[in-house]
Amino acid sequence: MNLTEQTTDWWKGGIIYQIYPRSFQDTTGSGTGDLAGIAQRLPYVASLGVDAVWISPFFTSPMRDFGYDVSDYCGIDPIFGTMEDFDWLIQSAHELGLKVMIDLVMSHTSDQHPWFKESRASRDNPKADWYVWADPKPDGTAPNNWLSIFGGSAWHWDARREQYYLHNFLTQQPDLNFHNPAVQDALIQMARFWLEKGVDGFRLDTINFYFHDAQLRDNPPLAPELRKSDTAPAVNPYNHQSHQFSKSQPENLAFLERFHQALVPYGAAVVGEIGDSERGLEILEEYTGVPGRVQMSYVFDFLSGDDLPAGRIVEVFDRLHEIAPNAWPCWAMSNHDVVRHVTRWNLPDQAAKAYATVLLCLRGSVCLYQGEELGLPEAELKFEDLRDPYGIEFWPEFKGRDGCRTPMVWDMGVNGGFSTSPPWLPVPHTHLQRTVVAQEADAQSMLHHYRWAIGLRRKHSALRGGTMTDIRAEGPVLSFRRRDDKQTLLIRANLSDDETGGLMPWQVQIIEG
Incomplete structure (x- = not known):
């Protein structure tokens, strides 16, 4: 590939379509979507007029968090297919004029990753310091008061080393120690592997979680009136702390600069996920407002459960101009982690079309989530249908993320054309009224409106970069x-x-x- 001929600023004002691989298209009859299915459906994605696809994790994984617990960064999990399938996907996307961004989960791995298996074996092996280990307090309790987003302490006792290890998410997702330069080197080398395969960029999961406070200081409490539920559901005690020391550390800036330099020869772009309810816009400025770090990042202002009236949009942009005047945001209203926005904001179709138009007229880049262009509502699932450990833990006050992850509906065939077998999550009856085939035939459909709004952005240079x-x-x-x-x-x-x-x-x- 001729790297020097690639357009390196396609991302600026670009539109990225997020694909959740488990739920896009199944080609094997397993009930789970796969890479071949994505490649097969790319002409549809290209027909929307978007610039790129972001593909959620498809790496080898025990799937405790459905791919966000990686056990081999350079392997394809068999449920998604093979490396040959991925090569076909890349080739197909590029032939259609689509860039491909893949989801890198670098803050933590699976506890089944060979790095962690070696690290936990002893205190003096070559990878002993690749994860965040700490001795207990004298009374045997955890080293500090840090909490996991998935509930409970962020520390788990390991009998092999007689130490605690840090996990900001599931117990089975131990945090890597970014204070160790060898860890940074290994992750940068991993990114180069995928760049050599032809990817055009990365979505960086939990980009502000890479570093922890080396002194392991306690997080201070957060007053009730300051608690927000953007990053974690309101019922989660995670919201009771100000996470000054467990994430968003200043050392991350130097790593992002190192990571950026590795991407420069490839012309690759990065969109980061900033999970911080207190300092989101400040971090957005730090990460994207200074050249040589991250091109774009998204915060949770439009992904929260709060309604989005005109006044609140103005408030967000006023704060953006005040706190992050040089930042380049990537706006999204739905993704794989939140209730679909037409349900979250109780939007009828006419309203959903208006919000889509506004979104595609905003300054910044834009992420669209699969099915958003069909106006799909959140799926109502029974407890016994849940697969998400987050929802299972906090049910029924918080029902987890499965409701936004149900299969894409293509036609009125079996399971909406997604799979010939029972799918990993049920296809809601309400979604079958909104299939791609049905909306293609209706000139007034949500799908055609999204195509029009995307075309509007592509037509007017002021909407992309002005x-x-x-x-x-x-x-x-x-x-x-x-x-x-x-x-x-x-x-x-x-x-x-x-x-x-x-x-x-x-x-x-x-x-x-």
């Missing part, structure tokens, strides 16, 4: 200007059920000049 000014809300009417050296656009959106400001309910008006 400035965004004059952001205001007059009641439910949001307005802002997008401007570059070629054009100026005024966007006005009535985000309500009532006619107001000269706009019909849920009307979005785009005026040139």
Whole structure:
């Protein structure tokens, strides 16, 4: 491949379509989606007009957290296919003009990873310091008060070493020790492996969790009025702490610069996931506002459970301009970790179309989640259908992430055309009314609206890379200007059920000049 001829700034204002491989297309009859299925459906993705796909993890894994617990960073899990399938996927995507970003989970591995098996074997082996180990307090309790996002202490006792190891997520997901340069080297080498395979960039999972406080200081408590549930559900005691020492450490900046340098020869781009309810925009500025770190990152402002009226959008952008004036955000309203936004915000189709148009007119890059373009609602699942350990732990107050991960619906065939066998999660009956085939035949469908809105962004250079000014809300009417050296656009959106400001309910008006 001729790396020098690649366009390196495609990401700026670009549109990235997230694919959750388990739920996109099954080609083997296993009930689980696979890489060959993704390759098979790429013409549909390309027809949307997006720039790239982000593929959630498909690496070898015991699947305790469905691929976000990696046991071999350079292997394909057999349930998803083979390396030959991946090569075909890359080739197919590039022939269709699509970039491919893959999901790197670098903050932690599976406890079945060979690195961890060696690390836990003794205190003096070559990888003894590759994970975060600590002695107990004199009374035998955990080294400090850090909590896991999945509930309970972030420390787990290991009888082999008679020490605790850190896990910010599941017990089976031990945290790597980024203070060890050898760990950084190994991860950068792993990234190069995939770049040589032809990937165009990475989505970096939990990018602000890489480093921990080397002194293992206790996190301070957080006052009840300051607790937010953007990163963890409200019922999770994780929200009771200010996570000053367990994540978002300053040492991460130097690593991101090292990682960036490794990507430069390949022209690769990175989108980071920033999970921090307190300092999200500050971290966004630190990571993306300084050249040579990360091109773009997303925070959880539009992924939270809060409604998104015009005034709140203005508030987010006011804070962005104040706290992160140089940052490049990547906006998303749905993904594989949150309740689908049409359910979260109780949006009828007309409203969902308005929000899609607004999203695709914002300054920054955009992530769309599979099925979002069909207007799929969150699936209502029974407890016995759950697969997500997060939902099982906090049911019923928090039902987990399975409801947004159910299979894609392509047609009215068996299981919505996803699989000929019972799928790993059930296909909701409500989704079968919104299949791709049905919406292709309806000129007024959500699918055609998304194609139109994506085309609008691609048509107008000001929407991809221009400035965004004059952001205001007059009641439910949001307005802002997008401007570059070629054009100026005024966007006005009535985000309500009532006619107001000269706009019909849920009307979005785009005026040139």
